[in-house]
Amino acid sequence: MEFKEKLLSSHLAFEEDLDLNDSVHKTRASALKVFEDKGFPSKKEEAWKYTSLEALIQKDYALFPKSDSSIEVNDVKKYFLYDTDTYKVIFIDGVYSPFLSNTTHDGLDVCLMSAALSKPKYRKLIDTYFNKIAPEDDSMTALNTSYAKEGAYIYIPKSVVAEKPIEIIHFSSGNENALWLQPRNLIVVDENSQAQIIERHQSLKEHPVVTNCVTEIYVHQNAFLDYYKLQNDLPSASLIDGTFIVQEKNSHASVHTFSLGGKLIRNNLRYFHKGENVMSTLKGVTILHKKQHVDHATLVHHSQPNCESHQDYKGIFGERSEGVFNGQILVDKIAQKTNAFQQNNNILLDDKATVNTKPQLEIFADDVKCSHGCTIGQLDEEALFYLRSRGIPKKEAKALLTYAFANNVLESVQLPSLKKRINGQIAKKLGVNLGFDL
């Protein structure tokens, strides 16, 4: 049986213990219909021209893994920001782990999507926010929606600053031969509130796992959301991510994506503006080797006047790795005084590495400042010689230049312990023992 058929036929079993009379069921059912009609995206579609899921979907993935409680804190501690006190919403093979988590309802909600979707007290919020911005016609998003049940639910009420960062971590244990996960997160940062969130997907053993994740984010008036995606998974793990953000006036939403490991990663990151004076920040560092593949597809839809967006993605590609950047900026006629900037700079370390980068600006307003720039190059030989002439060995000199290349993205990471962690991961990725703290 094809995997698509399995997804369709397993849906009955999935909904067996769910309430079929509520609106969420209807949402799931119509999403399943979209997936049934469209199927998995193919390379014929413009948006998937450079990223093929064909090989991934040949496997027979388990959809309902057995829950696993054998994982100890010590097995997974290294994936936490252990030197910082955080709220944690932790899942193992898609199942919530109360033992590893640290949730709260004290002044803010850091808890579970399954609870939010099923308990009456969340009904109003779910009706307001659930599946309101996730694009209905996108087949991978629709697939996620049709199986939406578990994930993180975060609600920061008005005028609350979440005093601890929130970690959302999805582990896969490796107990299943092959595993397909579909986490669904909902994050609402209400007026005048602030939150910092770190999301990661991590396999504990090498085994085929595909995570088709969707996160909907609402950032209300004067609110600030600082979001970090750490993508440093094992070479057997793939991630298809859809993150959709709505911003109201005077809000700032910032997403940093660090793609350092994994087999195939597709990041669909879309911003929608619902008020003036919005600031949207999208930054990323991608460092790949072997045959890894990362595709960043961004969209910033400027539909209000006086808003700003800043995109800065750096990519470093070694061996046979492949990078894709497709950055779309839409500026509606009404969105005068828009400032929209986009940068995508890439370095190819080896002949076999490839990058496809495509800025896509569609501007219908006439009083705007928009710019984009993409570059693909190599490490500067002259700079390399300069460093080596000071006694810095070639490998370290290359690492230093690579690091420096990505530095302006790292600089804007607000959490010191996270910055230190990413620095360490980058040094490891570059195969050097340099205490980067430039």
Place this chain on the structure above:
Amino acid sequence: MLTIENLHAEVDGKAILKGIDLDVKAGEIHAIMGPNGSGKSTLSSLIAGNEDYEVTKGEMLLKGKNLAELDAEERAHEGIFLSFQYPVEIPGVSVTNFIKTAINANRKAQGLEDMPASELLKKIREKAKLLDIDSKFLSRSLNEGFSGGEKKRNEIFQMAMLEPSLSILDETDSGLDIDALKIVANGVNKLKSKNNATIVITHYQRLLDYIVPDFVHVLFDGKIVKSGTKELAHELEAKGYDWIKELASHGI
């Protein structure tokens, strides 16, 4: 210190150096002068280990070691320092962290532990003062947006920090106003000892008023066509390079 014998070199198949002989002893300052395109910068790049140039004949020995067998970083570990004519801008790496990385890389090559932070800071403060460098400057990205004078001062600052045995100053005076020139020259003079040697590469005599050479060599068309003492520099200043070209064309 440095012995160069019958050095021939080319870049992209074009001969640039056509038989250089040079002997630099510890404690000496040598000036290499010559018109543009005579091969001065090629020579300095070659000594420092730039792989863009290919040695086709002859050899270079540093304290008896054949430089052909050493990479650029290994030459630095052996005590060679090149002050670049055009220092490279490296955004994202601060001057301080760059110098820390360089010093510790050199120490590692010598089998030493990293320099303790306190010692490093003390040394940075001391050498920055010598070159009249502001501490704010040290936290800026390496050479990024530096003025010509700042770049050159930063080069000599690195030299002061790394304490090389052979320093090559490639057109260090270009882009410097007279005040900056004095600061740089003063720095170089203070760093001079009987154990190290300096090669000053320059187009103009001006710098040699402040860094007084023991020997002056004139490079033309890939060969040293004349050597002498500091008076030769004055002669060049007065007469220009035409008479040298004349000398060379007569095969002298």
